[in-house]
Amino acid sequence: MNTADQYVKAIYLLQQMENGPAATGALADMMEVSPASANEMIGKLESRGLAEHEKYKGVTLTDDGIVRARDALQTYCIIERFLSNVLDVEEFRAEARELEPVIDDMIADRLDTIIDRNSECPDCFDPETDACKYLDVCESEAETETEAAD
Numbered sequence: 001m002n003t004a005d006q007y008v009k010a011i012y013l014l015q016q017m018e019n020g021p022a023a024t025g026a027l028a029d030m031m032e033v034s035p036a037s038a039n040e041m042i043g044k045l046e047s048r049g050l051a052e053h054e055k056y057k058g059v060t061l062t063d064d065g066i067v068r069a070r071d072a073l074q075t076y077c078i079i080e081r082f083l084s085n086v087l088d089v090e091e092f093r094a095e096a097r098e099l100e101p102v103i104d105d106m107i108a109d110r111l112d113t114i115i116d117r118n119s120e121c122p123d124c125f126d127p128e129t130d131a132c133k134y135l136d137v138c139e140s141e142a143e144t145e146t147e148a149a150d
Contacts, residue, residue: 005072006100007031007041008050011061012069013127021058073122075108076100077132081115084135093130 010030014022028038042059045051050065061069079099083092103111118124124133 002101003041004045004048004050005068005075007038007045008061008065008069009072009076011045011051011059012066012073013125015060017127018058021054021060023058024053027059070122073125074117075103075105077121077125078108078112078115078117079103081117081132081135082111086114 007027010027011022014026014030018026024038024042025035027042028035031038042051042053045059045065046053049062050068051059051061053059076096080092080096083089083095083099089095118134121132121134125131126133
């Protein structure tokens with residue numbers, strides 16, 4: 001997955017959270033880059049027909065951008081679930097973010113055969129919690145949070 005894929009994935013998630021265009025500042029924060037860097041990439045995405053940017057309103061994905069974002073999100077979910085559910089990596093989210101740019105489609109497809117991905121992926125990903133609802137860890141975290149509240 002390349003940098004453009006990471007950006008379209010971030011824009012896609014922000015659009016879901018904001019129920020509308022993704023704010024450039026929020027995108028920069030999510031990508032941990034400067035607003036100028038985010039704007040530069042938005043321009044590149046526009047030139048590739050993946051996004052549309054309206055000044056002071058934000059950025060939205062085109063239909064092609066949405067398809068690419070959903071593919072990128074699915075790859076991220078595969079990596080995350082493999083690290084968490086198969087390898088039992090404690091810091092799986094941080095590791096998934098590190099691996100995301102270097103895992104290609106062939107490797108993601110092979111990992112996918114191991115994790116038994118649910119057919120509703122990537123719709124199973126909740127941008128608010130930054131997690132797939134099928135992660136084993138989410139169930140144990142939810143139990144821990146419930147116990148802490150009692």
